[in-house]
Amino acid sequence: xxxxxTGLFNSQSQSKKxxxxxxxxxxxxxxxxxxxxxEPIAKEVKTSIWRSFFNDEASLEDDSLAVSVKVTEKxxxxxxxxxxxxxxxxxxxxxxxxxFKDAQSLDYIKRIVALRAKSEIYSSPEVKHHDPxxxxxxxxxxxxxx
Numbered sequence: 755x756x757x758x759x760t761g762l763f764n765s766q767s768q769s770k771k772x773x774x775x776x777x778x779x780x781x782x783x784x785x786x787x788x789x790x791x792x793e794p795i796a797k798e799v800k801t802s803i804w805r806s807f808f809n810d811e812a813s814l815e816d817d818s819l820a821v822s823v824k825v826t827e828k829x830x831x832x833x834x835x836x837x838x839x840x841x842x843x844x845x846x847x848x849x850x851x852x853x854f855k856d857a858q859s860l861d862y863i864k865r866i867v868a869l870r871a872k873s874e875i876y877s878s879p880e881v882k883h884h885d886p887x888x889x890x891x892x893x894x895x896x897x898x899x900x
Contacts, residue, residue, distance in 0.1 A: 756824050756854045759831065760863055761838045761846040763819040766790060772821055772841050779833040781823060789820040789860045818844075822857045 763772065769788045776786050823834040831848075838846055847867055849857075856862050 755851045756857075757826070757831075757848065757850045758822045758824050758852055758854065758857050759834045759838070759846055759848050760820060760822045760857075760867070761843040763821065763841060763843060766817045766819045768819055768841055769821075772819075772837065775837045775840060776821075776823060776834070779837050781830070781834070786821060786823040787858055789822075791817060820860060820863070822863065824854050824857075 769790060773783070773786070773788060777783065821838075823837075825831045825834055835846075847870070849863070849866055852866070
């Protein structure tokens with residue numbers, strides 16, 4: 755199992771620079787995947803992909819680019835993050851415990867990101883703290899109004 759960082763960038767035209775930057779940072783070409791489109795994609799389809807991938811309502815004007823990098827240790831995570839930041843990543847995700855061969859499918863990555871977005875808890879429950887000498891020292895209310 756591997757850990758990958760997937761980033762979304764503004765344009766397909768960034769692919770060569772991002773690849774070069776990753777290789778200069780010490781990644782082999784077998785350590786990253788650049789998801790290129792071979793045919794032009796309509797603006798509406800690109801926007802739909804963006805919205806499903808990142809649950810974001812923005813409209814895209816250019817063809818976006820997704821890149822996944824296999825990282826193995828803290829140092830390589832920092833290097834990949836730096837390359838992504840230098841190339842103005844729009845959004846990125848750290849995905850753990852994934853087979854790198856499965857990451858070759860952009861649809862598979864999009865499903866994982868969508869499932870993660872759906873499972874996030876958007877509002878924290880109310881937490882009340884009690885005096886330490888009264889036994890249990892906190893109470894969490896989920897959806898309970900007083």
